[in-house]
Amino acid sequence: MNSAVAIHLTPQEQTALQKNIRSRKTPIRLIERSKIILFAAEGLSNIEIAEKLDISAHKAGRWRNRYAKHRYTGIEKELPRGGNQGGKKTANQARLRSKIIQLTTQTKPQGATHWSTRTLAKELGTTHSFVNRVWQESGLKPPLTKGFKVSNDPKFEEKLVDVIGLYLSPPENAAVFCVDEKSSIQALDRTQPGLPMKKGRAGTMTHDYKRHGTSTLFAALDVASGEVIGQCKSKHRHQEFLSFLKTVEKQTPKELELHLIVDNYSTHKHENVRNMVGTQ
Numbered sequence: 439m440n441s442a443v444a445i446h447l448t449p450q451e452q453t454a455l456q457k458n459i460r461s462r463k464t465p466i467r468l469i470e471r472s473k474i475i476l477f478a479a480e481g482l483s484n485i486e487i488a489e490k491l492d493i494s495a496h497k498a499g500r501w502r503n504r505y506a507k508h509r510y511t512g513i514e515k516e517l518p519r520g521g522n523q524g525g526k527k528t529a530n531q532a533r534l535r536s537k538i539i540q541l542t543t544q545t546k547p548q549g550a551t552h553w554s555t556r557t558l559a560k561e562l563g564t565t566h567s568f569v570n571r572v573w574q575e576s577g578l579k580p581p582l583t584k585g586f587k588v589s590n591d592p593k594f595e596e597k598l599v600d601v602i603g604l605y606l607s608p609p610e611n612a613a614v615f616c617v618d619e620k621s622s623i624q625a626l627d628r629t630q631p632g633l634p635m636k637k638g639r640a641g642t643m644t645h646d647y648k649r650h651g652t653s654t655l656f657a658a659l660d661v662a663s664g665e666v667i668g669q670c671k672s673k674h675r676h677q678e679f680l681s682f683l684k685t686v687e688k689q690t691p692k693e694l695e696l697h698l699i700v701d702n703y704s705t706h707k708h709e710n711v712r713n714m715v716g717t718q
Contacts, residue, residue, distance in 0.1 A: 552580040625650040656682040676708035
């Protein structure tokens with residue numbers, strides 16, 4: 439495979455091959471073939487391409503010659519097998535692909551939550567690698583499940599509009615803060631003081647530690663500037679939350695009207711908190 443066919447690419451061909459490599463939806467085999475052709479166009483030999491892609495020089499030369507003969511369509515599809523049966527095999531594979539997609543999206547195997555490549559391959563009498571290739575090309579990921587929650591709040595739509603409106607179009611002469619807290623933070627300390635870093639030696643610290651209870655971090659993000667006002671409290675009650683809100687109020691210019699975005703945590707809905715901030 440030392441003698442190799444010279445590959446010359448048009449700007450359109452080079453763009454198409456590079457797009458294959460960058461796209462997440464491109465099948466792995468087409469990405470590999472696109473890399474082979476791009477390396478070949480740079481003047482690399484089949485052996486050099488094989489070393490870069492960890493493949494055989496024979497494989498690099500095979501797809502190089504196929505591209506030289508058929509251009510892009512030559513690497514886009516699998517090599518035909520079985521002589522005159524190529525059309526029949528393609529039709530059978532198309533029906534099998536359709537069946538794989540149908541079973542994956544509309545059915546579940548008995549005693550399982552979703553199909554695996556091997557269980558579906560056994561069901562249809564094909565290989566698990568073929569099922570996996572169909573899933574990749576179709577963007578199907580049966581093991582992956584995304585969760586969602588439908589709100590039962592009768593005023594959900596009204597609140598949604600208010601919150602999104604504050605983010606996208608805040609009122610004039612107003613400061614909008616997104617407020618939240620992180621509770622039950624462990625307050626840990628090393629059992630002995632460590633030594634600082636110095637030339638020729640890294641800083642040191644003991645492997646064990648002692649506990650000092652827990653702490654709660656309150657934080658308010660200024661939506662306009664991105665600045666954060668933070669404060670740690672020993673407890674997580676409405677009293678601490680009120681104290682933090684007073685801190686936010688003190689650090690905000692008096693001429694600005696405060697708008698706070700919080701979640702439905704019970705601490706935020708306490709009567710004293712409502713009286714202070716005037717929640718709706």
